Amino acid sequence: MILTLEHVCKEYTKGREPVPVLQDICMTVNQGDYLAIMGPSGSGKTTLMNLLGCLDVPSEGTYILDGQDVGSLSDEALARVRNRLIGFVFQNFNLMPKMTALDNVMLPLLYAGVPLRTRRRQAEEALRLLGLEDRMHFYPNQLSGGQCQRVAIARAIVGKPKLILADEPTGALDTASGEQIMQTFRTLNERGITIIMITHEKHIADHADRIAHILDGRLVEPEPVQAVKGGAFAK
Amino acid sequence: MENIRLAFQGIWSHKMRSLLTMLGIIIGIASIITIVSTIKGTNEQIKENLIGSGSNVVTVQLYQDDWAYDMSYSPIPAGVRTIDEDAMKTRLENLSLVEQVSFYTSRNWSDFVTTPDSTFSGEVYGVDQDYFNVCGYVIGWGRNFSPADYENHRRVVILDTKAAGVLFGTDDPVGGIVEIKGEPFTVVGVVEQRNSFQPTIQSYQDFYLYADTSAGAVFLPSVCWPMVFRFDEPQSVAVKVEKTDDMTRAGQLVAEELCKSQIIGYSPSGTQTGFAYRSEDLLLQAQQLQELSNSTNVQLIWIASISLLVGGIGVMNIMLVSVTERTAEIGLKKALGATKRRIRRQFLTEASVLTSLGGLMGVGLGIVMAQVVCTYNSLPMAISVPAILISVAFSVVIGLVFGMLPAMKAANLNPIDALRRE
């Protein structure tokens, strides 16, 4: 069990009135799970992802990640958790435009305090794993969308995280590059990394082991795609 | 380290904007460097002007109360002995700091030295044989006074170049006759001041300070003094000192010695007659003038500091804009695990690299400006190294102070908002 959400609520205050975005979410994700989250626009998927990624804390309820209660952690500790445990993949890649692919991938290791030489070696390794060994010194604007996303994935996995959070990772890609990314995720998942992926598209979600649906901030019954590896969800 | 490299990258990729941001700092630092360098130059010059670099001569004169005693309009001062030159010379030259002394009598603004064609109105000195040596004169033409001139009371004079010009025009003065109060004297030589002894005169004030010496001088052997003036006038003393910085002290020592031995009934608390020997303290005057020029310039530095302050606010402003612009970058870095401290440090480094770069450029510009100002006013150039170090350090501090607010803003950005904004 890598994470559990217990009766998690999230609301934003717009003017006077609080706007509930997530309501009473309970879920458990085990080590090595590959989970897709689907839902209509505005249903709260990104908000949930931000909570899972420790970029935000719940308004109510508890979130336990890797045995730690996230709500009780300091800013500093949250930064460390994001750095060590989680790798993010965004829809629009979010690469640093003024850095080469290699420098982009080295960034999380810099924050982890890894010395330069090790940093470079590990970043090169990660890029090689994603088939980008001949694009290491390219800038993002010299790479295709698919290549950018693979650089972003390399950046997400370079710190050897336990969990990868991907918010519409194929949203900006064509079908072929999207498929390639899905294959990469599959490989990573087979190596034991837990993946949680948000998507709009059914055929992308089908690559995951399980699909969860979110509607108006509520999690509805999970829909297993393949054999369920243990009781993933509890209500 | 990494931050500094990134900061330089950032500055380089927005050259124009960075330059404009630094402008306030550049101008502020440049003006401070210029002012400080010119102050230093002015001070050196004041000292040089007043003392004449390397002359190291203090004159010790008889004063009554607060005024130098003027022999031309006053009787022989009662209660003041004439100096026994040979005995006093050894006594004074044995004092520490004193290298050599010379005794002389003098008249200012004379109008009794004439040739058939013209009248000289400068100074007239009755001097001993060491005078030219002590006061830094060299024989430019003709000969020096000889011991025989003194023994035989020969009626000879030596002119300085100015007096020679006034009295003889372009003619050769050596061998010519000048009359002093009707007594004929033969000119035997012309003296000029050794180059390094010549004070530089650039301004009206300088001229005023030197008016008396620059009017020219006529020298006769001290033994001839009574032929035209009076017997028993108390002499003044020119004291050559070994080191410039000792001038004040040496002058005081000599004055004290003279007071004790020459003035009857002298006590340090004052004498009934009010007579005392005092040294003409040029070094002190120089210092007073320097202080005066310093205090006006300190105000200029304050004004320049205000421009530094404005420069700092400019830096803060641009940094705030830059934080807003780079919200997405900051959000991403936070998502990747950058702590608040790291983000804050990144922006502080950027601000201080920006301002210290501006500081360095300001120092460069300031040196150029100081050079221009000094050449224009023909001041000696004196770059102050401590001022340079302080200004660069100060510009780093400005970066840290005015970078604080933008850095806090960046560090406290909510990563979600930061990521959401695209």
Ligand SMILES: Nc1ncnc2c1ncn2[C@@H]1O[C@H](COP(=O)(O)OP(=O)(O)OP(=O)(O)O)[C@@H](O)[C@H]1O
């Ligand atoms: N900072 C905020 N302040 C107020 N409301 C917010 C804030 N962030 C999100 N919301 C609201 O929360 C709801 C869910 O937003 P969220 O971004 O999670 O949707 P989503 O499921 O990711 O949608 P999409 O598929 O379009 O990305 C939206 O109605 C949005 O207006």
Ligand SMILES: [Mg+2]
């Ligand atoms: Mg979304």
